[in-house]
Amino acid sequence: MEKKLSGPDETETRTGEPIGFKPLYAQVRERLMRRLVDGDWTPGMLLPSEMELARQLNVSQGTVRKALDSMTADNLLLRRQGRGTYVAEPEESRMLFQFFRLSPDQGSPSFPDSRVLSTGKAKPTRTEIASLKLEKTDEVFRIERIRSLSGQPILIETITLPAGRFPDFDHLTIIPNNVYRLYSERWGITIGSAEERLKAISASSRDAVKLGCHIGEPLLLISRVARDLEDRPVELRWSRCISRDIHYAVNLR
Incomplete structure (x- = not known):
């Protein structure tokens, strides 16, 4: 018969470690x-x-x-x-439905291509400090990139990473499309969960140039905090998305 937990004493496994009081x-x-x-x-x-x-x-x-x-x-x-x-490996097919929620209005969902616009190390903003639980003296890496579906730009993305968790990130010569696989293979950081917030905004002049849309065109702003397996925040991501031919899809169970 399997052990049952009861009383205030902790039950131990054969390794001598306490199991505790959870199911x-x-x-x-x-x-x-x-x-x-x-x-x-x-x-x-x-x-x-x-x-x-x-x-x-x-x-x-x-x-x-x-x-x-x-x-x-x-x-x-x-x-x-x-x-x-x-x-599990952070493969594109799995991540498409777990962490990428944008789908074309017509056709099947697919993983977008990416083109890096800029990278650099900087001091964190107040938002980055709060979201990533950093100190004011910490540094961050920022990556800005354009993401496209079928060759059509659909979003501008800014990724912020705590420099202390990703040493030598600035030494990378190529940043791959699937950065979650990169985090896992190079730094042993697996993204286990993410929290997203959505807001409607208008395209700035810079957004219009990068995305090929009109100034003031409606965009979807998605902010994401991704967490590792210990529930520690490791990535802040801002995405400004054209929504004229795509939509944000989520299944509620």
Whole structure:
């Protein structure tokens, strides 16, 4: 029979670490998440079997399966029929629906191309300090780029990163389209969640030149704070989007 938590004393696993008072599958999930955070499990890696994980954590296989199912639902793991469970990679196809919500009014969703306009290191603004939980003495990297669908510019994007989390970012000669894959492969930072806010604005003269639209044309301003697996903010992103042929789509469940 599987262990049940009761009373004020903490139950321990065979490793001697306290399990705590949360539902057992949630405690197992936290232990497995720690392996992702610490880099013991890296993107694309095959996980041990459910039976082996259950043995390691001294819980039932059903509890391990529930924890893995929860992580799979959050796109952190990938189940492959007959092959096992793998650590998810920040692939474009997965990110398209998890982190990119703009879709054309006609046709199927696709991942946009990018063209970098500028990069640089600077002192953070008050908004960046608040959003990324920085100190005034910290520095940030900023990247501005144009993103296009089918060759048509649809948004101007400004990405701000805390320099302390991304050492030597300014030494990159090429910034790839899929920056979340870059964060994961080069700095071991996996984006686990993001919070977005939307607001209607009018295109400035600079927006009009970059996006090929009219001054004053309605744009959609999307601000995003992306967080790592420990829920720490690691990226602030501002996107100014033309909405004449695209829309923001989200599925509510």
